[in-house]
Amino acid sequence: MQQPEPDQTNPAIAASPLIDSGEFLMRRVPYQPAYFKKNKLLQGTFLPRKDPDGLSLSRRQTITHPEFLRPDQFKANCSDDKMRRTAGVLLILVDDVWQIVGLLVRPQPVEANTERGLMGDPGHVVIPEINSRQYDDGQESTEETRAKIREMAAALAYRYSDTKHFAILPGEPAKTALN
Numbered sequence: 001m002q003q004p005e006p007d008q009t010n011p012a013i014a015a016s017p018l019i020d021s022g023e024f025l026m027r028r029v030p031y032q033p034a035y036f037k038k039n040k041l042l043q044g045t046f047l048p049r050k051d052p053d054g055l056s057l058s059r060r061q062t063i064t065h066p067e068f069l070r071p072d073q074f075k076a077n078c079s080d081d082k083m084r085r086t087a088g089v090l091l092i093l094v095d096d097v098w099q100i101v102g103l104l105v106r107p108q109p110v111e112a113n114t115e116r117g118l119m120g121d122p123g124h125v126v127i128p129e130i131n132s133r134q135y136d137d138g139q140e141s142t143e144e145t146r147a148k149i150r151e152m153a154a155a156l157a158y159r160y161s162d163t164k165h166f167a168i169l170p171g172e173p174a175k176t177a178l179n
Contacts, residue, residue, distance in 0.1 A: 031086035031170035046153035054126030068123030071167035088170030
């Protein structure tokens with residue numbers, strides 16, 4: 001099962017391969033009590049942080065998509081030094097995003113930023129409905145939208161609360177051979 005065709009008006013998105021329901025997405029999980037406590041994933045993991053376009057994730061590299069990042073590369077491809085050292089990498093099945101919260105995932109590739117030492121992320125995607133514009137206090141934010149986003153974040157956190165869903169556990173160094 002594939003999602004609808006991506007927005008063809010953006011050349012970077014139009015060139016992006018369609019997202020398949022069986023693909024895994026990656027999300028960095030900070031090694032902090034608001035996100036990960038007593039080996040359990042918390043709702044904060046799926047709340048938008050500086051995500052005005054939508055919750056950021058990345059498609060995991062596969063044999064059919066070698067252009068995407070491996071979990072160890074994804075963890076390292078971060079401008080925040082503490083996050084790069086201590087974050088975990090959670091694997092999320094695309095189909096679960098659709099089934100659990102009824103949302104689509106939209107490709108939004110990121111170009112390399114050599115000034116910041118980032119390699120870019122051709123597999124970067126967003127969940128537009130979970131965004132910081134509607135969650136943080138701003139013009140588009142209402143208590144109703146914040147509650148809806150918290151509900152979606154809690155549902156995803158509940159589904160992925162077990163550590164078996166991590167390619168790299170928070171607080172652990174990246175292990176390239178297993179990723």
